[in-house]
Amino acid sequence: MIRLAVISGKGGTGKTMVTAALADISRKTQVLADCDVDASNLELLFAPRRISTEPFMGLEVPRIDPEYCRDCGICADRCRFGAIVRRDDAWQIDAMHCEGCGACAHACPMGAITMEPRVCGEIYTSETERGRLAHARLNPGAGTSGLLVHEVKKRANRMADGCDLLLVDGPPGIGCPLISTISGMDAVLIVTEPSISALHDLKRLVTVCRRFDVDIFVAVNRFDLAEQITQEIQAYCDAEGLTVVGRIPFDPLVVQAVRNNRPVTRMDSPAAKAIGELSENLFSELRRA
Structure with a gap:
């Protein structure tokens, strides 16, 4: 089984959009996990049916x-x-x-x-048309997100027994939730965007990921909004030996798809086509790894 986490160095790069799109076009038996527990919203794109709800007991x-x-x-x-x-x-x-x-x-x-013990949130398992989903919701102000990510992954791994793919929507940043997410993964797909801050955070995220035994791949979302910075991202990846598996153009239909609570790959759009090519490139690389 391939364990793949989709992550980002900063918020707003389109990480969840890419995760949902990859899950939607995957031809594999799969389990999904939303480890962005501070802002869990992968479920919004798949209309899941809730199977179980249990309290999350955080620090005493x-x-x-x-x-x-x-x-x-x-x-x-x-x-x-x-x-x-x-x-x-x-x-x-x-x-x-x-x-x-x-x-x-x-x-x-x-x-x-x-x-x-204090109840700090809830942990859910749900059924979607693209596989089972483990996700959670952290109470406002609770500071145990890394531990909650660990609990979500435990449930996802149990459900993934016999599957081909465990696909994780990870949190942004480089803190405890990110470290808990990528621990035990086979590979990570970093979704970045052409901005100075995103390039800066990409470099920090790569530094963290290299402390774990994971293959690192990069995708550039909205690459055509600032092509000079996209070239800088490509140059950085080339220098670091990182494979850029896809570039996704700016596409207003992405916003329309999200507003309609569905993955963008269910629309005939430039972004959907680019993500299809990204998926082919990514899993081709994973098969060779």
């Missing part, structure tokens, strides 16, 4: 038992995040500021603070 958070609290304030003094506040003449936990470090529970001389 403290709870102050007023029966045992003696109002000494030591916990507030020890908290470096300002998460223990005075309300209604009692010490309480501000969950939005708490990092779950447990220092307050360790410092409390009365044992009035205990660490308890």
